Amino acid sequence: MANGKASVAVAARGVSKIFGSGSNEVRALDDVSLDIRTNEFFTLLGPSGCGKTTLLRLVAGFESPTRGSIFLDGEDITAEPPNRRPVNTVFQSYALFPHLTVAQNVAFGLEMLGRPRKEISDTVARMLALVRMEQLANRATSQISGGQQQRVALARALAPRPKVLLLDEPLSALDLKLRKEMQIELKRLQTETGITFIFVTHDQEEALTMSDRIAVMSAGRILQIGSPEEIYNHPAGRFVASFIGESNFFEGTVHNVRGNSVEIRMPSGDMVTAHSLSGKPEGSVTFAVRPEHVRLEQFGTSGTLAATVTDSVYFGTDTHCHLELDGGERLVARLQNKVSGGPGYEKGMRAGVRFDDGAAQVLAD
């Protein structure tokens, strides 16, 4: 979009939310600002209690911020009650109306908006088709499975065509297989409807597979915002690096900085080239390497770190090699298995460790 401002669907500016008071004070959100773009699948990712659900509820209007403002399409909606915000929510518990049928649930929002009867029945039929629930339109919500309830909750929230759809851990109650199906389904719905989705989850895999962008949250703050690739490959800090995927952490001293490329001397004296997101790191730093970005080579190969295999665990698709560098650091290498067998490193063997180019990531904290 040409107009930069118009492409922002939801914006938060300096939003804080404090529950309780005095010694019971809980700072659920601490000066949070972010922009969520129109038609984007945006995920708030973090452990429980990080403030992600609170932020979602602030956008829905169920809570009002202690400080700061919420904007929708550039308009300040901080003071608007939830029934006046063109935003709908898919609740974690689904919160389907138990006294209404599937179709009546989906129609509820449209009826409250006072839409004509014909339009309501057309939209309900279209929504039920969208989530593939046409056959069960007249069932009671207690007579359908959890996955089907999930679809009804989605159809109900999508029916009034909200500007933004809020999803509060909607897949957490489903079993693994159904969850995987719904992940694909959600992404399809988002693409087909063109509605901005704000998705709250503590599941990093869900976040990585579905999102256009992810905001990683912890203790009421946003630690990093970026695409799944950016977040995964270039975590800004130790928390992001360990919360999303697994990471090996190493200490070292900055030797030389060239642009984003940082040469780090490890305690053993070996030199490692790492990538830095921003700033000019100096002194002692921490850097992270993903287990699947670690290669094992013949012991003594030049440019590799000398290590001993302490354990080797077969995982089917790959083998996890636990290693100890001669400098004392421990790390895990995730090595792809072949039809012919595993990588062939057994406990007690010596090996040379090499990090893929750009795999080492300097962390801000």
Add this chain to the structure above:
Amino acid sequence: MAGKAQVDPPGGYEAAANAQRLHRNWLLSLPAIVLLLIGASGPLLIVLVYSFLHPGDYGGVIWKPTLDAWFKIFFSVDIFDETVHLADAHLSIFWRSVKLSLLTTLITFGFGFPTAYFIATRPKSQRAAWLFLITIPFWTNLLIRTFAIMEVIRNEGIINTWAIRLGLIDQPIQMLYTEGAVLLGMAYVYLPLMVLPLYAAIDRFDFHLLEAGYDLYASRWQVFRRIVLPLVSPGIVAGSILVFVPSLGAYVTPRVLGGGKKMMIGNFIELQFGQGQNWPLGASLSMLLLIVVAVALLVYVRTISRDRADA
């Protein structure tokens, strides 16, 4: 043992065990059944039989069958020209009973719903204490509570005394012995019977549904009418029946607060067995009251089972 084949009981062991359990459970309920036969069914049968007999001159009955008592509930025969009229006096007592009972139900709902909602939305640890407060009036005898209300509203009572002393009125306002007084007394007495089932229903209500309602553009009123009301309706029906049924047969409250003028069915029935000395009429009135209550209960059960089917 040899030659004696092990024979399975018909229907298998489980059926046999069930039959045995059923037998035992039946024995356990025997005391209650005996008590019900002697204490409830027997007397009821006597009342039913009496309603089809002639009244004795000084109470009691003459053992000659007649439908007179049932006829007299609704119609009266002019003693001079023997024309048949609707029994206006009886009908007005019926009407007052039904009207006051319905109003009592409405008033207790009006006060009881916010109260029950308030209790159900307190933190779990506080709810027991609030419910306890609701049940405290039950500790005092009904008669004493009713006389306490009388003390408050009679002409020389607290309200009139203070209103005169403060110069708000010159003459005491007649509050006692009015329908309003009966209504006040019944609403006060039966309020807990409305609050408790309403509380039970609201307590089961999933408050996420409120947010879902607001989220889907419903106003406060729409959320209440379209979501809260239908879901707590079993509690409303239960509370209404619990208040309506005893209100309809109320005796003490209309007697004390309504005096002799604002009689309800209960008082009228008592009158037939006492001063009126017309036992069959009293008996037929009792049976009629029972039928009205039974119909009300039937409606209640129907509504509940329909709600169950919906859920």
